[in-house]
Amino acid sequence: MEVVTHADLDVLSVFSDGGTTLVRVESPARLNGHRVAQMNIPGEVSVTAISRNDHTFIPVSGTEFQEGDVIYLAVISSAMLRLEELLGIERR
Incomplete structure (x- = not known):
């Protein structure tokens, strides 16, 4: 299983079968x-x-x-x- 990493995306949890991942990211300006x-x-x-304010x-x-939003996906x-x-x- 490959775990994706980069400065903007935080992997918080990879569920047991590796098929689903919980990630956190600061909302990029393009989403505002x-x-x-x-x-x-x-x-x-x-x-x-x-997470907001x-x-x-x-x-x-x-x-x-x-x-400023932090998005969990x-x-x-x-x-x-x-x-x-x-x-x-x-x-x-």
């Missing part, structure tokens, strides 16, 4: 004003929580990303590259 629904990919990528919450599909291993593309980050 976009809705969570635009980031979720059914069965592949799911925004599970957002010292408060962590479970977002709804209409929640908009804001500058569950992602299947085969969609990691797609997530990186959505976030605009490069693999190192």
